[in-house]
Amino acid sequence: MADKILSKIHVKVWRQNNPKAKGKFETYTIENISQGNSFLEMMDILNDQLIREGKDPVAFDHDCREGICGMCSLYINGHAHGPDSQVTTCQLHMRKFNDGQTITVEPWRVGAFPVIKDVMVDRTAFEKIQQAGGFVSVNTGGVPDGNTIPISQIDAEEAMDAAACIGCGACAATCKNSSAMLFLAAKVSQFAKLPQGQVEAKTRAKSMYAKMDELGFGACSNTGACELACPKSISIAHIARLNREYLKAKMAD
Amino acid sequence: MSILNSNIPEGAIAEKWSNHKAAIKVVSPANKRKLEVIVIGTGLAGASAAASLAELGYNVKSFCYQDSPRRAHSIAAQGGINAAKNYQNDNDSVYRLFYDTIKGGDYRSREANVHRLAEVSPNIIDQCVAQGVPFAREYGGLLSNRSFGGVLVSRTFYARGQTGQQLLLGAYSALNRQIAAGGVKMYTRHEMIDLVKVDGKARGIIARDMVTGELKRFGAHAVVIASGGYSNVFFLSTNAMGSNASASWVCYKKGAFFANPWYVQIHPTCIPVHGSQQSKLTLMSESLRNDGRVWAPKKLEDAEKLRAGIIGPNDIADEDRDFYLERRYPSYGNLVPRDVASRASKERCDAGFGVNSEGKAVYLDFKYAIERLGQDTIEKRYGNLFQMYEKITDVDPYKEPMQIYPAIHYTMGGTWVDYNLMTSVPGLYAIGEANFSDHGANRLGASALMQGLADGYFVLPYTIGDYLSGEIMVPKIDTKSDEFEVAENGVKARLDQLFNIKGKTPADYFHKKLGQIMWDEVGMARNAEGLNKAIKEIQALRAEFYSDLLVPGELMNVNPELEKAGRVADFIELGELLARDALNRKESCGGHFREESSTEEGEAKRDDENFAYVAAWEFKGVDQEPTLHKEELHFETIHLTQRSYK
Numbered sequence: 043m044a045d046k047i048l049s050k051i052h053v054k055v056w057r058q059n060n061p062k063a064k065g066k067f068e069t070y071t072i073e074n075i076s077q078g079n080s081f082l083e084m085m086d087i088l089n090d091q092l093i094r095e096g097k098d099p100v101a102f103d104h105d106c107r108e109g110i111c112g113m114c115s116l117y118i119n120g121h122a123h124g125p126d127s128q129v130t131t132c133q134l135h136m137r138k139f140n141d142g143q144t145i146t147v148e149p150w151r152v153g154a155f156p157v158i159k160d161v162m163v164d165r166t167a168f169e170k171i172q173q174a175g176g177f178v179s180v181n182t183g184g185v186p187d188g189n190t191i192p193i194s195q196i197d198a199e200e201a202m203d204a205a206a207c208i209g210c211g212a213c214a215a216t217c218k219n220s221s222a223m224l225f226l227a228a229k230v231s232q233f234a235k236l237p238q239g240q241v242e243a244k245t246r247a248k249s250m251y252a253k254m255d256e257l258g259f260g261a262c263s264n265t266g267a268c269e270l271a272c273p274k275s276i277s278i279a280h281i282a283r284l285n286r287e288y289l290k291a292k293m294a295d
Numbered sequence: 296m297s298i299l300n301s302n303i304p305e306g307a308i309a310e311k312w313s314n315h316k317a318a319i320k321v322v323s324p325a326n327k328r329k330l331e332v333i334v335i336g337t338g339l340a341g342a343s344a345a346a347s348l349a350e351l352g353y354n355v356k357s358f359c360y361q362d363s364p365r366r367a368h369s370i371a372a373q374g375g376i377n378a379a380k381n382y383q384n385d386n387d388s389v390y391r392l393f394y395d396t397i398k399g400g401d402y403r404s405r406e407a408n409v410h411r412l413a414e415v416s417p418n419i420i421d422q423c424v425a426q427g428v429p430f431a432r433e434y435g436g437l438l439s440n441r442s443f444g445g446v447l448v449s450r451t452f453y454a455r456g457q458t459g460q461q462l463l464l465g466a467y468s469a470l471n472r473q474i475a476a477g478g479v480k481m482y483t484r485h486e487m488i489d490l491v492k493v494d495g496k497a498r499g500i501i502a503r504d505m506v507t508g509e510l511k512r513f514g515a516h517a518v519v520i521a522s523g524g525y526s527n528v529f530f531l532s533t534n535a536m537g538s539n540a541s542a543s544w545v546c547y548k549k550g551a552f553f554a555n556p557w558y559v560q561i562h563p564t565c566i567p568v569h570g571s572q573q574s575k576l577t578l579m580s581e582s583l584r585n586d587g588r589v590w591a592p593k594k595l596e597d598a599e600k601l602r603a604g605i606i607g608p609n610d611i612a613d614e615d616r617d618f619y620l621e622r623r624y625p626s627y628g629n630l631v632p633r634d635v636a637s638r639a640s641k642e643r644c645d646a647g648f649g650v651n652s653e654g655k656a657v658y659l660d661f662k663y664a665i666e667r668l669g670q671d672t673i674e675k676r677y678g679n680l681f682q683m684y685e686k687i688t689d690v691d692p693y694k695e696p697m698q699i700y701p702a703i704h705y706t707m708g709g710t711w712v713d714y715n716l717m718t719s720v721p722g723l724y725a726i727g728e729a730n731f732s733d734h735g736a737n738r739l740g741a742s743a744l745m746q747g748l749a750d751g752y753f754v755l756p757y758t759i760g761d762y763l764s765g766e767i768m769v770p771k772i773d774t775k776s777d778e779f780e781v782a783e784n785g786v787k788a789r790l791d792q793l794f795n796i797k798g799k800t801p802a803d804y805f806h807k808k809l810g811q812i813m814w815d816e817v818g819m820a821r822n823a824e825g826l827n828k829a830i831k832e833i834q835a836l837r838a839e840f841y842s843d844l845l846v847p848g849e850l851m852n853v854n855p856e857l858e859k860a861g862r863v864a865d866f867i868e869l870g871e872l873l874a875r876d877a878l879n880r881k882e883s884c885g886g887h888f889r890e891e892s893s894t895e896e897g898e899a900k901r902d903d904e905n906f907a908y909v910a911a912w913e914f915k916g917v918d919q920e921p922t923l924h925k926e927e928l929h930f931e932t933i934h935l936t937q938r939s940y941k
Contacts, residue, residue, distance in 0.1 A: 059852070182752045192437055
């Protein structure tokens with residue numbers, strides 16, 4: 043598994059000092075990067091170089107570096123999370139790049155996700171959508187035994203497919219309309235497949251949908267780009283289920 | 296030195312928690328509305344505590360350094376959560392979970408806390424199911440279980456290889472409901488920088504807004520630390536990049552004792568280190584040991600050829616493979632506890648049987664399980680883990696065994712707490728991985744999630760009431776008081792100090808160097824000579840840090856390098872305490888292996904006569920030796936014996 047060394051790569055990255063500042067691209071060259079390094083390790087090496095040169099390092103979001111926390115959020119060479127499939131930026135490795143290549147790194151470009159600094163964005167809008175109904179209203183304690191609610195394996199698996207969403211925002215960043223439908227659908231669909239979610243199904247679909255619209259995300263035009271960009275391969279079939287839930291709720295009004 | 300009182304209730308082990316709940320005080324709903332609680336961290340412990348306290352009517356302020364509470368590192372837990380449900384009819388019980396946890400922890404945890412943990416464990420599963428957590432199900436629709444290391448029953452509940460994610464999203468949904476209802480005020484991208492005490496009691500914090508750089512004061516009637524463990528003191532670990540010890544560390548410096556710092560878990564199945572620029576290690580879940588078989592080559596010449604890349608693992612015949620866990624531990628086989636499995640891998644690699652170019656890896660092989668069960672079944676059980684492995688290593692684990700090696704994963708030690716989870720500072724609590732109480736010297740797999748949620752959902756909401764019932768006459772905390780003023784000025788001075796070193800070297804350099812010292816001298820096996828050497832090296836590193844650190848950027852803006860510098864400064868101090876604790880504990884127990892104390896078979900040899908105590912350290916100044924306080928461990932129910940998994 044000896045990894046090749048990339049003798050030289052050029053990183054063209056979005057620099058913006060604060061939300062109000064005017065941003066621009068800067069290009070930096072780094073040398074001798076092992077293809078066994080992850081993309082973010084390459085960014086660490088770039089930042090180390092910038093700091094030692096007396097420059098401001100690039101601010102980017104990251105945390106678990108194993109593809110599950112959803113914090114990393116880079117738009118690389120025109121793709122959310124870069125050119126590999128079914129991975130987050132932190133799981134992307136340098137073996138997907140060639141020697142001498144220029145790699146363009148941008149923030150998520152979504153109106154509802156303003157830039158904080160460089161390629162770090164504010165995804166509070168996703169929090170607000172979840173707070174508008176992404177829960178089952180049960181308090182701690184006083185709940186029935188776990189096995190009193192049998193759930194078919196198929197339903198449990200489909201709920202899990204949806205629940206695998208990591209809330210990274212790649213769907214909205216990829217969508218030409220900046221729509222958050224796949225993100226919203228993942229939560230609504232998880233609960234739609236489970237008996238626990240039925241009691242509040244109508245209010246949930248309507249209030250989460252309304253919150254998404256209010257926050258300025260675009261409408262869904264079914265191009266399916268979000269599914270391809272999703273690091274967890276969440277299917278747009280969940281959007282169909284969301285629409286059905288929403289329609290059912292509206293018809294009952 | 297003093298002897299600590301852990302406030303364990305009277306009565307038989309199975310009655311202590313019930314007796315205690317009956318005896319402690321309760322706050323009326325009208326008074327709860329007037330009381331404020333700060334919770335630091337939003338992992339399983341923090342999110343479940345914040346949501347549950349708000350449901351009870353307290354005013355909660357919740358803090359996390361990430362952009363969303365959902366990103367806390369509990370999210371990365373893979374394998375599962377234990378509970379004594381006995382759904383499998385395999386003779387599991389509260390007592391058996393209690394016993395397994397005490398034994399797994401090598402008889403260095405507090406009996407009363409562990410029994411309570413086992414008692415509330417079934418409630419956790421019920422709670423999560425009610426929230427809509429999509430646990431794995433059998434065809435009949437009931438909950439499914441699997442087995443984990445160190446036990447002989449199947450009591451682990453799971454959601455594919457993403458159990459931590461699903462449990463955290465459950466707690467996060469409960470938290471979101473309370474944020475929407477106004478019971479919780481959520482502060483994301485805020486880092487706690489100091490604890491504020493008024494008249495000896497915890498009354499608030501100073502936090503830095505990580506977007507604007509502004510320092511802010513927050514008051515409360517009680518403060519709860521749920522900020523996780525300190526594995527990143529080793530730099531390379533399975534923790535998230537941002538996971539840090541600073542919240543616990545400022546509490547230590549303000550009088551909260553720090554217990555058993557050396558009890559650190561080294562997980563046996565992680566993807567081996569590559570090169571020198573690696574930023575973190577990735578765990579491959581312990582659940583894989585249900586179906587994977589661990590082996591190294593029998594012949595040294597095969598190991599040499601593997602290291603040189605002349606042959607691959609599939610070129611080695613079955614009879615030339617040494618399934619060393621099955622050989623050494625026939626009754627538990629591949630499912631021995633983590634400390635035992637880690638040491639066994641190290642033993643094989645040190646003896647020259649390592650299989651990667653650095654000689655620091657063994658195999659975890661699924662060939663046999665695939666032959667027995669088919670690839671589809673294996674894919675269903677572990678598909679996401681196999682995909683993760685392939686993305687990182689570029690090797691397909693369905694075709695070739697995984698390479699694995701031990702890595703730092705979890706810290707059993709942490710802030711000392713009594714039975715109520717209160718630290719040695721009145722009004723300051725520590726829950727989840729941040730405290731020390733339940734796992735002794737080694738944590739069993741799938742028990743971290745259990746403990747985090749037990750503390751947050753079912754223990755703290757009761758015990759904090761006992762303290763807060765005495766605070767009902769205390770008005771809203773005034774953050775303009777002298778105590779807050781002094782604390783904020785101290786924080787300002789400290790940030791200025793880091794900024795003004797203006798040396799040549801970024802914080803990461805010091806962090807990596809610290810990690811190397813820790814791994815080499817304070818790692819999987821250690822001795823007095825190495826530990827003394829480590830203490831000197833860490834002290835020298837601290838001096839170098841304060842003369843050569845370079846923090847770029849601005850104080851009043853997003854500044855990840857400033858955040859790192861503060862955390863690394865704390866890790867350097869913590870690393871020294873860790874080495875001191877390991878030096879003090881001359882016995883071996885669980886994850887703590889002193890070369891001077893081992894059995895003839897190379898297993899950890901305890902010394903119950905001299906070391907059956909919790910070592911709780913009191914801060915006396917950065918350049919002063921800390922004071923050791925002891926909490927004697929009394930085993931009233933379980934007989935102390937040499938642990939055996941043979």
